[in-house]
Amino acid sequence: MPTAPDLRPTPRQAVLDLPGYVAGRRSASPTTAALASNESHEPPLPGVLEAITAAGQRANRYPDMGCIALREVIAEALGRPVAEVAVGPGSVAVLQQVITAFCDAGDEVVFAWRSFEAYPILAAIAGATAVRVPLRADEGHDLIAMAAAITDRTRVVLVCSPNNPTGVAIPAPEFEAFLHAVPRHVLVVLDEAYLEFCGFGSSRSLDLLESHPNLCLLRTLSKAYGLAGLRVGYAVAADPVAEALRRTAIPFGVSAVAQAAGIAALAARDEVARRADAVVGERERMLTALRALGWRTPDSSANFVWLRASEPLFSELMDAFDAADILVRGYPGDGVRISLADPATNDRVVAVLAQRARFAAQ
Numbered sequence: 001m002p003t004a005p006d007l008r009p010t011p012r013q014a015v016l017d018l019p020g021y022v023a024g025r026r027s028a029s030p031t032t033a034a035l036a037s038n039e040s041h042e043p044p045l046p047g048v049l050e051a052i053t054a055a056g057q058r059a060n061r062y063p064d065m066g067c068i069a070l071r072e073v074i075a076e077a078l079g080r081p082v083a084e085v086a087v088g089p090g091s092v093a094v095l096q097q098v099i100t101a102f103c104d105a106g107d108e109v110v111f112a113w114r115s116f117e118a119y120p121i122l123a124a125i126a127g128a129t130a131v132r133v134p135l136r137a138d139e140g141h142d143l144i145a146m147a148a149a150i151t152d153r154t155r156v157v158l159v160c161s162p163n164n165p166t167g168v169a170i171p172a173p174e175f176e177a178f179l180h181a182v183p184r185h186v187l188v189v190l191d192e193a194y195l196e197f198c199g200f201g202s203s204r205s206l207d208l209l210e211s212h213p214n215l216c217l218l219r220t221l222s223k224a225y226g227l228a229g230l231r232v233g234y235a236v237a238a239d240p241v242a243e244a245l246r247r248t249a250i251p252f253g254v255s256a257v258a259q260a261a262g263i264a265a266l267a268a269r270d271e272v273a274r275r276a277d278a279v280v281g282e283r284e285r286m287l288t289a290l291r292a293l294g295w296r297t298p299d300s301s302a303n304f305v306w307l308r309a310s311e312p313l314f315s316e317l318m319d320a321f322d323a324a325d326i327l328v329r330g331y332p333g334d335g336v337r338i339s340l341a342d343p344a345t346n347d348r349v350v351a352v353l354a355q356r357a358r359f360a361a362q
Helices: 048-056 068-078 091-102 118-125 143-148 172-181 239-247 256-266 269-292 313-323 343-355
Strands: 085-088 108-113 129-134 154-160 187-191 215-220 233-237 304-308 329-331 335-339
Touching: 048 256, 068 085, 068 233, 068 256, 085 091, 085 239, 091 118, 091 154, 091 187, 091 215, 091 233, 091 239, 108 118, 108 143, 118 129, 129 143, 143 154, 143 172, 172 187, 233 239, 269 304, 269 343, 313 329, 313 335, 313 343
Parallel strands: 108 129, 108 154, 154 187, 187 215
Antiparallel strands: 085 233, 215 233, 304 335, 329 335
16 A cells, blocks of 8 residues: 655744744853843832732633833833823844834845844744844944845845844934934834943934834833833834734733833833943943953943954854853844953953963954
């Protein structure tokens, strides 16, 4: 008898071809310096634990699917209408809502590379084509080349500022000129996950929403606000864009605990600013120390520093940090991203790089 065909459910080819998202490595050891993820190294903000505990008393109930109270607090903090705010379980989830809302199969998503590694993954899941535009030699976005890469099939352009993993921010005049060069029907998503480390309250991007209805700002409470473990992100955009994001959101995606924690965190903006300023101070100290050793690292505006490193330097650095019980984020073939922590931990990083200063010019 002929052998019966092996029939079973098969994922889409686009899913089979997906690269796995690489999260920062973890360690249970109290002596390990966990610098592989760009998260806060401070305890939860004042009022957050109390809000979590209170919300947990109603864990048997569904959360507010519209995140109304949280959206109202965000809107008030930004001076924008509530209708322009969409919320999701982390800014990467909101970005997935963006691509789901605006991209059909075969459409194009343009972004710099290397940038946030979720960008090509989310584009592929939607069946869209990822268009990678190389960074400039200074590790910043080549906005002129990105504008030139836009075609009739382009639906979304992703701009990460400060860029993850290089840390380079885009000057406001350059970004505004870029917006004028992008066709009005193409949605420009400005990913500002590290906004607070550029100088708290210094962003001019909100001012561009009135004149550029094709602009969408993507922000998070995971970094400076210290809610990485609860997943709260949001977008600010023209009402029709924000409504499309709300329509494509997973129902009840932001838990009641996360919503309550987000409201409490946003009420502690003064403390967020103080902590962000401390990170900025450490960042400048680290950049000065590394450059004095001969390492070439770009001007970071985020809560991490970047070392460009190809082989064999890349493997040498990763092995050295592992030996020193320091977890950093490696991008094979590109470089190493080192999140900032307290001064003592940062000094451990400098010590490792001081021992390998002979590689600095490579």
